[in-house]
Amino acid sequence: MLGAYIHIPFCKKICNYCDFCKMLYFPKYIDKYLDELAKEIVDRYKGEELDSIYIGGGTPSSLSTEELDKLLSIISILKLKDKYEYTIECNIEDITIDKINLFMSYGINRISFGVQSFDDNNAKKMGREHNEDMVFDNIYLTKKYFNNINIDLIYGVNENIDVVKNDIRKFLELDIPHISCYSLILEEHTIFYINKFKSINEDIDSEMYSYISQTLVSHGYNHYEISNYARPGYESIHNKNYWLNGNYYGFGLGAVSYLDNYRISNTKNMTKYLKGEYQSKKDYEDVKTRKETDLMLGLRLSEGIDIDTFNNKYHTSLLEKDAIRELIDDNYLEVVDNHLRCNDKYLYTENSILTRIIDSDL
Numbered sequence: 215m216l217g218a219y220i221h222i223p224f225c226k227k228i229c230n231y232c233d234f235c236k237m238l239y240f241p242k243y244i245d246k247y248l249d250e251l252a253k254e255i256v257d258r259y260k261g262e263e264l265d266s267i268y269i270g271g272g273t274p275s276s277l278s279t280e281e282l283d284k285l286l287s288i289i290s291i292l293k294l295k296d297k298y299e300y301t302i303e304c305n306i307e308d309i310t311i312d313k314i315n316l317f318m319s320y321g322i323n324r325i326s327f328g329v330q331s332f333d334d335n336n337a338k339k340m341g342r343e344h345n346e347d348m349v350f351d352n353i354y355l356t357k358k359y360f361n362n363i364n365i366d367l368i369y370g371v372n373e374n375i376d377v378v379k380n381d382i383r384k385f386l387e388l389d390i391p392h393i394s395c396y397s398l399i400l401e402e403h404t405i406f407y408i409n410k411f412k413s414i415n416e417d418i419d420s421e422m423y424s425y426i427s428q429t430l431v432s433h434g435y436n437h438y439e440i441s442n443y444a445r446p447g448y449e450s451i452h453n454k455n456y457w458l459n460g461n462y463y464g465f466g467l468g469a470v471s472y473l474d475n476y477r478i479s480n481t482k483n484m485t486k487y488l489k490g491e492y493q494s495k496k497d498y499e500d501v502k503t504r505k506e507t508d509l510m511l512g513l514r515l516s517e518g519i520d521i522d523t524f525n526n527k528y529h530t531s532l533l534e535k536d537a538i539r540e541l542i543d544d545n546y547l548e549v550v551d552n553h554l555r556c557n558d559k560y561l562y563t564e565n566s567i568l569t570r571i572i573d574s575d576l
């Protein structure tokens with residue numbers, strides 16, 4: 215599998231929880247940025263056919279229709295396989311029929327919306343600009359043209375589980391095939407962190423996670439990754455490639471690529487990027503790091519890691535490793551259909567399992 219991620223760092227407003235690589239939308243930067251992005255793509259892309267393209271940010275949809283036209287025409291030099299996934303991230307308030315038509319004309323077939331919460335007070339607390347009516351109106355409009363739609367939700371902004379229950383109920387009402395649900399993480403340098411916003415109690419966070427998982431699964435969604443749920447056939451191809459530790463290009467400010475065992479990070483400094491100094495780091499990953507990364511990412515998937523694939527790739531025998539055997543004996547990991555996976559009960563606490571694996575001799 216091979217994907218391409220394109221980063222558009224501009225946002226109309228900065229959300230209180232956000233630690234992504236972003237800056238305020240400033241019209242005079244856009245053309246220069248897109249010109250430089252075009253150069254980077256021409257410079258680095260080797261012409262392979264891709265399984266997926268993902269335009270993320272920032273807020274790609276914050277660009278005007280003309281700017282988006284320029285962006286999509288730049289990206290159109292990337293070749294796609296016959297069966298592909300092509301996603302663009304959008305904010306609810308940016309959606310117009312002109313943008314929808316433009317997306318379709320360039321072959322985009324998946325829209326991912328940053329909703330975060332249907333509760334107007336909760337959304338406002340996070341710094342979002344939309345309200346519930348706008349979410350419904352603009353997603354119903356989008357549904358007339360796209361069937362593959364995702365929304366992102368954030369829970370744990372306050373300890374009231376009724377807000378989470380309402381968010382999930384509204385999502386189910388929208389009847390769309392994919393949702394990503396993330397617990398609020400208070401990252402350094404965010405507005406929440408600076409304002410000393412308090413995290414919620416861990417037990418309540420865990421209760422919210424269980425509620426979300428049980429409710430969505432009972433409504434036919436496959437809980438295919440720790441934070442992701444999809445109707446059968448709508449699992450994200452692009453994101454699954456990340457969890458399988460596959461190869462991908464990352465173009466644009468702060469984007470990361472993983473190609474031929476090299477993890478390549480682009481600069482997060484706009485001035486440097488606009489001067490054509492794209493790359494800030496290029497690290498070769500040795501076999502131990504690759505094995506750990508395969509496990510760290512693969513165990514996020516509910517189907518887990520294909521044991522034969524892992525063994526063939528690394529000429530090893532995964533199930534004979536002491537740390538893995540102990541975790542199976544302790545019931546944290548299990549083998550199902552020749553896959554090594556986290557026991558459902560412990561998917562939420564996957565990090566503590568990983569610590570035991572990474573501290574061991576693989």
Ligand code: SF4
Nearest residue numbers: 225228229232271272
């Ligand atoms: S969460 Fe999205 S829209 Fe909000 S500031 Fe971050 S990148 Fe921009």
